[in-house]
Amino acid sequence: MATISSLGIGSGLDLSGLLDDLEDAEKQKLTPIVAQQQSYKTKLSAFGSLESSLTALRDAATKLSDPETFSAVTSSMTGDAVTATTTGDAVAGRYQVSVSSLAQAQSVASQGYADKDASLGMSGTLSFSVGEETFEVDVADGDSLADLRDSVNAQDGGVTATIVNDGTASRLVLSSAATGTDATMSVSSADNDLNNAFGFSTTVSDVDGTSTITGGTMTQTVSAQNAALNVNGIDITSQSNTVEDALEGVTFNLTSTTTGAETLSVSKDTESMTKAVKAFVTAYNSFQSTSDALTSYDSESDTAGALLGNSTMRTIESRLRSVLGYSDGDGTFSMLSDLGIERQLDGTLEVDNDKLSEAISSDSDAVSQFFAGVDGKGGLSASIDDTMGTILDDGGLLQIATDGIDSTLDRLGDRYTRMQESIDSTVERYRTQFASLDSLVSQMNSTSSYLTQQFDALSAQTNQ
Structure with missing residues (x-):
């Protein structure tokens, strides 16, 4: 019997279409799993938005915890x-x-040399002194003025060397790296030729800062001077x-x-102080706006925020409302309202600019104490940071909530995989059964056709 290569060819039935419909029906079993996955992913994204707004609020509060904010x-x-x-x-x-x-740095220049790359014709050691720092530079046979410059700069000893061409000759110019009379230079050598060419000493007057050069042929071009x-x-x-x-x-x-x-x-700098306080208010209102969006419900469209009714969200809102009620009984300003910051019915904060400006202008130290405490202890900012720690830090409310969601998503992913494997197995069983049915119907059709031919032939013989 010929092999059926495609469902329905043997029987003439639309078995491929029927199998596709059955497969689509089986895949409906995945729909609730996908819906659950999407729901938890939406919650995970919502917690991400919440974390961003809380972090911004914590940063703004930390700025207020720095006493320098109110001493600017x-x-x-x-x-x-x-x-x-x-x-x-x-x-x-x-x-x-x-x-x-x-203040200016001392600078001295050597006699002129026709060729900066020609040998100096002398060797030995130059000893440099700059303030309390000393170093030595070795001059080898055949060294040129350019070689001496490079050797001095390689020491990085508080003296810089360069070569200046005045149009007729090249001169080695030594400059102190620092300004002031404490950075006065002196150079000497045990070799007479080197000492005569490059050695010098400087005597500085204690009265007017002027200096004179003695020894060698170096010429002082700029004297060391204090401001x-x-x-x-x-x-x-x-x-x-x-x-x-x-x-x-x-x-x-x-x-x-x-x-x-x-x-x-x-x-x-009352402007920067006011700006820091208002930045805190803005950050809190941004959190409140995020919170409202995540816990909202629209009755007309019957749509709810991703965290409506979520216990973690309710706990966070409760803790922040509580911390805003902080009171400093020992300070000039004991509550936020004393600074002109009032909580509104919608949960946001509103600033009375005149009252806040008056508080900062009249007693910025007291404003600092309210936010930053005394000697780094106490203050609204510390209370907010402690509260934020229970929410944002490792092991905090957000990590517990998101870790739970991640675990649930992992389980749903495993469930999806098992369900998909079950669907694939079921569809494959249907395919096998349909193939058998197709083959059986094909055989029956073939037998029917054969019998029909035989009956027709028998009938023809009987009529004859």
Whole structure:
């Protein structure tokens, strides 16, 4: 008997279509599993959104826990000769600053050499001294002016060397890497030729900072000099043009001398303080908006938020409402409402700008105490961080909830796989049965056709 290569060919029945319908019907068993998977994935995504909003709120609260947030100052400087940067240690006030001289690094130049790459014709050791630092440079037979430059720079010893061509000859120029008289250089050598060519010593006056060069043929082109400035009538000297210790919490950067006094104005940076507080309020309201969306219910469309009725969500909302009721009985400001921050009926926070501004302007230290506590202990920010720890940290509410969802999704994935295998087995059994049916009907059709032919032939003979 011929083999049936496709269902229905032998019988003439639409067995392939029937098998497809049966397979589609079997696959309906996967629908509830897929629906459950999608539901849990939606919850997992919802917890991800919730975590993002809570993390932002925690970060905003952490900013308020830093006492420097409420000790920030802002400064402005008249003129262009001096710029100033401030820290929270700066004291508000006006300061008159004048600069009579800038700090500069010492620089000396050698006699001219016709060819910087030609041999110097001398050898030995040059000993360098820069302030308290010393180092040596060996000059070998055949070394050139360029070789000496490279040897000095390779030491990285507080002296930089370069070659300057003045149009007729090349000169070795040595410069102190640092400014000020403490970085005055001296060079000497036991070899007379080297000492005569490159050795020198510098004597610095204790009065006016001027210096003179003795020995060798090196010529001082720039003398070492300290910066000299005056702040509110007090004379100050500095080895550097960056002056850090003249005024507490202020760093002056000197760029040029002044013809008169420039004024530095230092004041509390109430704008940045207010901005930090409002950033916290914004972060909380963002969390509240996320929470509302995840727990909402629309009766008209009969659609619910992904976390409506979820116990973890209810616990988080309860804990945050509780922590916002923090009270500091020892501080000037005991509650958020004292700072002009009120909770609204919809759960959001609203800021009374005038009241907050008055609190920060009049007593920023007390505002800092409310948020940051005293000596890093207490404060609303610490309470929020502790609460967030129970929610966001390892082993917290969110991890427990999401780990549970992940486990459920794993089980659903296994269930889906088993169900798919069962469906495949059932469909394959149907296919085998249909193939047998197709073959049987084909045989019956063939037998029927044969018998019909025989009866027709017999009938014909009988009629004859």
